[in-house]
Amino acid sequence: MLRADDLVFAHPGQTSPYHFSLSAEAGEVTAISGASGSGKSTLLDLLAGFLSPSAGTLLLDGTDIAALPPEKRPVSLLLQADNLFDHLTAADNVALGLPKGIDKGTGKEKVRAALAEVGLGEFADKPASTLSGGQKQRVALARTLLRDRPVLLLDEPFSALDDETRRTTRDLVAELTRRHGWHTVLVSHHADDIAALAQRHYRLSDGRLIAA
Template sequence: MKGADGLELSGVAGADLHVRAGELVALIGPSGSGKTTLLRRVAGLDPLPAGTVRIAGRDMARVPVERRPATMLFETPVLFPQLTVEENVGFALERGRADVTAADQLDVALTSLDLRTLRSRHPHELSAGQRQRVALARALVRRPEVMLFDEPLAHVDPAARAGLLREIARIHERLGSASLLVTHDWTDALSVADRIAVMREGEIVQVGAPRQIYSRPASAWVATRVGVPNFLSAQVEGVSTGADGHRVRVSALGRQWDVPAAPELRAVGEACIVLGHPHAFTMEEAPERREVDPRRGQVLATTFGGDHVDHDVETDAGTLVIRRPLGPRDEPWSAGTVVEVALVPEAVWAVPR
């Protein structure tokens, strides 16, 4: 396969990252964390202050932008306003290619992205999603070694967002490129990425499979980037490592629990944080409490989610967001409902404080 070595970043953004050919890595992190800057450095649009960028094993240090085997799709597609859709896509074809070959490749790109009926239109006559599809078609005919997506869904109508995300994943798979996708939406990253790299203040702080980043974030800060709303302060009361992996014993919500933990947590008495998504906690209706009971909580508010409802529950350990499946005859619990709260040990994760 072309580009078998993919994209290699050594000492860039404080880490080494190898994106294999055919692999899509999503970059997530807050605004200003350096995601777009990293893409621009790979593309050669910004200088590289440290480290090396290699594409297919070749150092890009002396390769100018126009000769790098990489294509970057921007938040706002860069199209020639005076050219039609067909002409914009065809502009990326290599000069000197046989007319029949070029025409076939252009037709395939337009057909693949459902642009045939729009081939005579100009960019100002297209929606934001259609303009991004034109940019994708242009990448398809160019067949780059590396694809760089910079927030390609930022200005796309919500109704068209899911479809365009699938198009991006399909074109990436078809090209077999090493791809980097910058997104602010961690749910997009979870749905299409082979791996996710989390960035903070210009550095990559964790790289892993989507499930790992979602369920086993390296820190409480990383947890906030993938929608973890629940944080319980605790203390390590015991440590064990066995067939079930590394675990610690903690007290929370009035009980002791043995929970999976980051390998850095090894000392009894060490402060830690137990992290959990809404589904990592359970609750049952309970009699109204007459005395302090760390197992009890009170519903403050509810958020309807179709087949589930998220309850904000006030407990002695703080306010937790707890998800409850909602059957066709079930109703959300109203504010003021007293509940007994527990956690699902295998669904939480303990990290150093």
Template sequence: MARLDINAVGKSFGPVRCADGLSFAVEPGEIVAVFGPSGSGKTMLLRMIAGMYEPDEGDILVGGQSIVGAPPERRGVGMAFQNFALFPHMTARNNIASGLRARAGNEDVASRVKSISKLLKIEHVLGHMPRELSNGQKQRTALARALIGNPDVLLLDDPLRNVDAKLRYEMRLELPSLLRRSSAAVLYVTQDYREAMAIADRIAVLVGGRLVQLARPEEVYARPASVAVARLFGDPSINLAEVEPQVGQGGLSADVAGTRVRLDSGDRTGAQGPCWLGVRPDDLVVTRNAGDDAIPARVVAITPMHERAVLLLRFADGSEWLAALAPDAPVASADDDVFVRFAPESALLFDRATGLRVGQPDRRQAA
């Protein structure tokens, strides 16, 4: 198997910049999720690797050899599409085999179809037409077609987007081990941050055609490179407040809704100035007891979310935050007056001018 290298790749359509200096590598057997909002260039990147479009700048290498300009069938790339893209007049068996017919004998094709369909648990529907398949079976058929040629690079364009929630959850558990068996370098496009975190070894976050962070899932969540990345991960989204941190005898602190709160003692070089303070709803503690670092608030609304309850809190200055509480936590009622705390090390600071994260909280160092 071979490594995929994307070197300074750029692509434009008129004034629209779809890819802007993208550079990263995917090792054999590694799964990299390409994540970002709609229009950030995720699918365009896959299409350039597959040969549907050529980059305007940069190079794409598989196994150290450039594939730019090579025909799609010579690139060693397999691709599964979001809408499955099965041939409606072919059985599942023939859909899976279609990519191999011109390159292998019928006997070899038949044995490969049998092997891959057994692996994906669709051997019982090989004789069915696409209209007779469930969405889950269509998804597995499309994946089998992409995998059957033992590609060096496997491109998956949001393959779980059109399947039901139950199957999506099951496939999040099954896909990582299944994909690693192929030993291909895998690029997995998704707009679901949970999916990216569950499936990928690393996440490449794209915003506006640019790679803004590439790291392990836990690091992207705990140490987002910017406010834009922080907002993309988490449900409910991260709470943000405009602050101007100051260093005093008690260390770094900031004024939040009229209350002075301590921030962590990690590396905060450059934190003295206009910043965004970010605290995830899961890191908030809601209590009826006042004390140091406790911010007075009023409960505006409570939304039960099965495994937790989400509280909409309003501070004295009119700003609002969300808190996500565990099911066994004492939950206040709407219109109750409460106090909000967070551990200093759970706070994130971002430079207000650039949006980039300042420092690294001690508790959240990657292993």
């Protein structure tokens, strides 16, 4: 279980700090909703390690990870923008998720397997610039598979997709979360995404998370 217990944080000049508490189970999607400026991005930055709380704990299976820097934290972050390099192939973009020092042949096999798992096995040699928005998000998910981190943070990952691509990508996220036992935390403004994906839903209001 991923559990945040009263993570306290205030931006400079912020008079009333945020107090974040939530639980996210392995193999499930936990959704976060709230108005613009309510603190959703701040929460993700705290979970990812880009911001440090002034108090509180962040536990993953009983181990406090709040002091770990972003590169040491068992967390992957997928944004609305896919963060691919358009001049690289799909396979080369996925390979950026490989651990350092891995054997070249083994790495190539892992990349191909990850692309196949997200339904893009035949796109390995396609430049990212030629892929659709949905295909790019799938490549980003394949890269996440290689990182093998148990916490996946999603920040409005479907916003730029058309309705059909949104549904299929959403289904893929749900399946990968179950299959790999990820603790997936989804920030979304879209009620349909939350209803389709989330087993738990928190709403941010007045700097605190409220079970919805």
